Amino acid sequence: MDTGELISRASRFRRDLHEDATSPIDIFALTLAIEGISLFLYPLGSGISGMCIKSDDTAVIAINSAMSKGRKRFSLAHELYHYKYGNAGEATICSSSLSASDNDGVERDSDRFASYLLLPPGAYEDRLETAKAKSGKIKLADLIWVEQRYGISHQAMLWRLTADGIITPAENLALKDGVMQEARRLGYDTTLYRMVSEEHAERKVLGHYVQMADNLLKQSRISNGKYEELMLAGFRSDIVYGDEEDEQIGD
Numbered sequence: 324m325d326t327g328e329l330i331s332r333a334s335r336f337r338r339d340l341h342e343d344a345t346s347p348i349d350i351f352a353l354t355l356a357i358e359g360i361s362l363f364l365y366p367l368g369s370g371i372s373g374m375c376i377k378s379d380d381t382a383v384i385a386i387n388s389a390m391s392k393g394r395k396r397f398s399l400a401h402e403l404y405h406y407k408y409g410n411a412g413e414a415t416i417c418s419s420s421l422s423a424s425d426n427d428g429v430e431r432d433s434d435r436f437a438s439y440l441l442l443p444p445g446a447y448e449d450r451l452e453t454a455k456a457k458s459g460k461i462k463l464a465d466l467i468w469v470e471q472r473y474g475i476s477h478q479a480m481l482w483r484l485t486a487d488g489i490i491t492p493a494e495n496l497a498l499k500d501g502v503m504q505e506a507r508r509l510g511y512d513t514t515l516y517r518m519v520s521e522e523h524a525e526r527k528v529l530g531h532y533v534q535m536a537d538n539l540l541k542q543s544r545i546s547n548g549k550y551e552e553l554m555l556a557g558f559r560s561d562i563v564y565g566d567e568e569d570e571q572i573g574d
């Protein structure tokens with residue numbers, strides 16, 4: 324699809340969610356504000372970043388929780404493209420490599436949409452141009468500043484800069500390695516880049532699924548036992564048994 328059309332789709336999506344044109348967004352919070360989406364966080368294996376199953380007025384989105392924070396955010400933005408522009412009845416399972424197999428198809432469009440949604444055109448170019456004018460080249464630290472501000476993975480950042488013609492493929496290669504060490508040295512939190520082990524990956528369902536079960540219980544259409552079964556199937560033992568954090572509200 325034409326780049327201009329994808330940019331305008333991403334910009335419309337931001338507007339629909341009452342976000343301005345160029346600020347960083349909390350993509351997880353925004354997704355949960357959309358009615359009808361059930362969001363599953365689960366370690367899906369190394370080859371899969373996420374999936375989207377869409378029906379007429381609801382959707383199930385699953386995100387591989389054993390990925391870095393940056394990749395999870397990108398993957399969710401990608402799945403939101405399937406949610407918004409896919410057909411009802413469609414189920415899409417998405418590869419964890421950026422536009423691996425499908426150069427002109429919907430997977431590539433979803434990746435580009437995700438990139439424009441998280442990092443809109445106009446959000447970062449000035450900063451990088453100023454940095455380049457000052458030191459003659461774009462340095463890893465300049466990229467890290469943008470990545471941390473917009474919550475975008477290093478791989479997605481390099482991909483975007485190359486696509487926008489801001490860096491050459493040779494510069495892309497030179498800027499590829501050492502991001503974690505440099506980010507740490509610059510005083511940033513490195514969870515944006517750090518993979519999560521399968522053992523420690525989140526297992527949780529959020530959104531519509533939980534609300535729907537709660538409504539069915541309130542309307543006495545399911546038993547308490549069935550409700551608990553549904554919550555436990557969605558890894559929500561915290562709802563069934565309570566959570567020790569419930570007593571420690573700190574906000």
Ligand SMILES: [Zn+2]
Pocket residue numbers: 401402405415416417418429430433
């Ligand atoms: Zn996809």
